[in-house]
Amino acid sequence: MRGFSIGRIAGIRIRIDWSWLIIFLLVAWTLAVGYFPALFPTFSTAVNWVLGIVSSFLLFASVLAHELAHSFVARSQGLPVESITLFIFGGVSEIEEEPRTAGDEFRMAFVGPLTSLGLAGIFWLIFLATGPNASPLAAVVQYLAVINLALGLFNLVPGFPLDGGRVLRAILWAITDNLRRATRIASYVGQGFAFFLIFVGVALIFGGAFISGIWLAFIGWFLNNAASASYRELVVRQSLEGVPVRRLMATDVDRVPPSLTVQQVIDQYILSGRQHAYPVQTDGELVGLICLHDVRSVPEDARTTTTVAEAMTPYDRLVTSTPDEDLASAVDKLGRGGYEQLPVLDAPHHLAGLLRRRDVINYLQVQSDLEGTGSRGGEGEQ
Numbered sequence: 020m021r022g023f024s025i026g027r028i029a030g031i032r033i034r035i036d037w038s039w040l041i042i043f044l045l046v047a048w049t050l051a052v053g054y055f056p057a058l059f060p061t062f063s064t065a066v067n068w069v070l071g072i073v074s075s076f077l078l079f080a081s082v083l084a085h086e087l088a089h090s091f092v093a094r095s096q097g098l099p100v101e102s103i104t105l106f107i108f109g110g111v112s113e114i115e116e117e118p119r120t121a122g123d124e125f126r127m128a129f130v131g132p133l134t135s136l137g138l139a140g141i142f143w144l145i146f147l148a149t150g151p152n153a154s155p156l157a158a159v160v161q162y163l164a165v166i167n168l169a170l171g172l173f174n175l176v177p178g179f180p181l182d183g184g185r186v187l188r189a190i191l192w193a194i195t196d197n198l199r200r201a202t203r204i205a206s207y208v209g210q211g212f213a214f215f216l217i218f219v220g221v222a223l224i225f226g227g228a229f230i231s232g233i234w235l236a237f238i239g240w241f242l243n244n245a246a247s248a249s250y251r252e253l254v255v256r257q258s259l260e261g262v263p264v265r266r267l268m269a270t271d272v273d274r275v276p277p278s279l280t281v282q283q284v285i286d287q288y289i290l291s292g293r294q295h296a297y298p299v300q301t302d303g304e305l306v307g308l309i310c311l312h313d314v315r316s317v318p319e320d321a322r323t324t325t326t327v328a329e330a331m332t333p334y335d336r337l338v339t340s341t342p343d344e345d346l347a348s349a350v351d352k353l354g355r356g357g358y359e360q361l362p363v364l365d366a367p368h369h370l371a372g373l374l375r376r377r378d379v380i381n382y383l384q385v386q387s388d389l390e391g392t393g394s395r396g397g398e399g400e401q
């Protein structure tokens with residue numbers, strides 16, 4: 020997701036995806052031109068916009084509080100949390116690892132909606148305390164009470180990957196002791212709910228409620244994608260867990276010396292099409308990696324004068340793996356950096372091989388082919 024970072028809370032980076040701005044403006048606009056003018060006909064347009072924007076900020080803070088609750092519980096269970104991103108459909112906490120037990124997952128998932136419901140209660144109490152006369156404060160806190168209630172309830176729907184779906188998965192996981200089956204069922208429920216939203220959305224569109232209909236159908240479409248993607252992700256993760264990198268790494272890789280020019284590397288190595296990237300070695304020591312991308316960034320007329328040493332990614336900046344690393348974690352590195360390969364080191368500066376993205380994809384393909392013939396119709400494939 021593209022966006023920008025607005026700082027850190029307790030070490031967790033808070034990021035805003037550009038799509039969040041749509042929601043921010045939509046909420047501010049709806050409140051400023053609809054909700055507040057209806058309540059306070061005497062207020063000026065400017066005042067209504069200020070109230071709308073303040074409410075939008077407080078909605079932002081509410082969603083953030085929901086995500087921080089997930090993140091803090093995750094961290095208390097020893098799961099590292101990289102960042103929280105707010106985007107068009109709410110927030111997402113980037114928790115680096117999956118929870119280890121059903122109980123952990125249950126607590127981590129449940130605390131989010133609980134926070135939203137708690138906030139709804141707090142805003143409602145403030146609303147009650149404002150007394151019988153309509154005031155701007157009352158209008159803002161009433162809106163926030165309702166929206167937090169909606170957030171809490173929506174997230175409790177038991178369809179994966181919503182929080183409620185994670186709660187359901189945790190319960191099924193505890194009962195069946197089978198994470199994969201639990202995820203599959205929770206994802207089916209999630210997809211069922213998604214199709215329900217799409218159906219209601221389409222019905223609304225034909226009923227004349229065009230904007231709400233589109234919006235609901237859009238959320239349904241997103242949930243459906245998320246549900247099937249999270250299940251696939253789990254299947255991939257499980258096929259990779261417990262497999263050491265050495266099983267898949269390529270060891271017969273060509274290496275190049277740092278003194279060659281970029282043009283020589285192109286002519287003698289890259290045009291052969293054998294590898295995307297070439298480890299750069301001098302006296303058996305790995306000093307860097309040169310890939311197609313590095314080569315392309317050297318202007319054509321400079322390729323005969325620029326050396327590999329100048330164009331390569333130097334050793335210190337390489338993201339590497341080890342032969343004993345778990346494939347699941349190595350593939351995370353590939354994915355996060357968008358790399359085609361990782362150099363695998365068995366000692367500092369000593370290359371054991373390359374872990375290439377395409378070999379991982381082949382491996383997963385073979386795994387799924389084997390599974391397809393081996394356990395057709397069965398559920399107990401673990």
Ligand SMILES: [Zn+2]
Pocket residue numbers: 085086089131132174182
């Ligand atoms: Zn949540």
